[in-house]
Amino acid sequence: MRLVDLSLTIEPEAHEPVPVEVERVTHREGADILGRSHAIGHSQFPGGLGLSLEHLKLTSHTGTHVDAPLHYGPLCEGRPARPIDELPLEWFFNPGVLLSCPGTAQDGPVRVDEVRGQLREIGHRLAPEEIVLIHTGADRLWRSPAYFSDFRGLSREATVWLLDCGVKVIGIDSFGLDPPFDQMLSRYRATGDAGHLWPCHVYGRDREYCQIERLANLDAIGRPRGFRVACFPIKLGGCGAAWSRVVALLDG
Ligand SMILES: [Zn+2]
Numbered sequence: 716m717r718l719v720d721l722s723l724t725i726e727p728e729a730h731e732p733v734p735v736e737v738e739r740v741t742h743r744e745g746a747d748i749l750g751r752s753h754a755i756g757h758s759q760f761p762g763g764l765g766l767s768l769e770h771l772k773l774t775s776h777t778g779t780h781v782d783a784p785l786h787y788g789p790l791c792e793g794r795p796a797r798p799i800d801e802l803p804l805e806w807f808f809n810p811g812v813l814l815s816c817p818g819t820a821q822d823g824p825v826r827v828d829e830v831r832g833q834l835r836e837i838g839h840r841l842a843p844e845e846i847v848l849i850h851t852g853a854d855r856l857w858r859s860p861a862y863f864s865d866f867r868g869l870s871r872e873a874t875v876w877l878l879d880c881g882v883k884v885i886g887i888d889s890f891g892l893d894p895p896f897d898q899m900l901s902r903y904r905a906t907g908d909a910g911h912l913w914p915c916h917v918y919g920r921d922r923e924y925c926q927i928e929r930l931a932n933l934d935a936i937g938r939p940r941g942f943r944v945a946c947f948p949i950k951l952g953g954c955g956a957a958w959s960r961v962v963a964l965l966d967g
Contacts (some may be wrong), residue, residue: 725778736772786955787919811944843881853889868894871914886927
């Protein structure tokens with residue numbers, strides 16, 4: 716079996732909208748901390764060193780992560796929206812389908828006819844709970860300011876269509892599943908229609924589903940199907956999202 720890492724590294728990245736802060740406790744400091752309550756210092760530890768650790772400050776949406784219904788709104792399908800730790804594990808380990816929808820912000824959000832055309836091309840009919848990965852190529856801009864503004868996203872219509880097929884988890888290799896902020900805002904300003912603001916996210920108030928945002932390396936899967944995706948989110952109690960080490964598992 717071959718494993719393909721589909722995750723970004725969480726690291727202090729200059730252009731991140733909410734900067735990641737990492738405060739490191741060194742091996743020497745760790746020894747002093749561990750020994751403090753027993754009145755021993757680092758010099759008494761083997762090699763003069765104890766155990767290191769890190770204090771992190773970041774959002775639940777930093778790096779490759781899974782959005783839960785609670786992120787989209789307080790209610791989903793008329794009931795309290797579920798946080799990430801209450802979703803079934805079965806959603807996060809399933810056959811994957813990779814759809815090639817390359818482009819930039821200029822091309823607009825991925826349309827439903829593109830999704831259907833791709834499926835036709837690969838001769839696949841979606842089965843319920845398959846994990847659909849949208850490959851736009853937006854991760855090539857990671858570590859540049861453009862990563863956060865130059866991407867396609869998925870259209871609401873395509874999201875609705877995928878959920879109609881029974882899909883519960885949709886992943887994309889861009890900053891968000893919705894189009895870039897400036898596009899949504901200018902459409903809203905031009906029409907006054909609030910439906911242009913985070914349409915895919917807000918649709919998650921009507922129907923329960925998860926998004927994987929900020930995937931990477933999708934081209935390394937090398938095949939449109941015939942692989943499984945593991946995207947178990949970290950069990951953050953009561954949170955609307957959690958980080959995930961997303962991996963594609965390729966047999967043979
Ligand atoms: Zn998110």
